[in-house]
Amino acid sequence: MISFNLPDRESLDTFFAKVGVVSIGLTTTWTGEFSLDDGQTWIPVHGTATTTERSKPITVGERKPVLVNPTP
Template identity: 40%
Template sequence: MGAGQQGDDRDDGPAEQTFRTELLGRGIDVVAAPASYRYDFGDGSRDLVTTSPGHEWPDHDTYHLYDMVGTVQVTLTTTWKGKYRVDGTTVWRDVVGTAATSTTSAPFVVEERRSRLVDDLCTDIPTPDDC
């Protein structure tokens, strides 16, 4: 374990995917691993490209701050690299090239909330609307 990881059972590595297939009558094991992640945050900003699958707070390293309110969708494109092994051999060979998969979130609304000091509860006099 690295420094600061004592007692942390979280797997920080990318999630490999293992597949079994057949080609020309021969069994083949295929392992695909994420090589990079591209986030399009749906607001016209520069995409975030990273090799990290992201971590939860307080160690988060994959995040975005929206500058404007509005309805957006986030698209994540994962680029995969792979290796394969044909039955009867112990040698793993790299797959030439990469593959990409994409998924897009449901639309969601980016809102701005502001705090105000008031002398009454907003539930007593709910004006203005954002009180």
């Protein structure tokens, strides 16, 4: 099973409203379980593992639409 948390809509709007050079980060905490009888019984793996990654910097710009051929 995969589960994840996302920020609320207001946080996303604020994040995507930023202009400039940014990088995106992701931290994942893993848990696991295993089976020795073809999935009849699952045994949890004790503890967790965490991985963290960051993107290379990217430039976020803002563009504004312009109506260039209005219909009379």
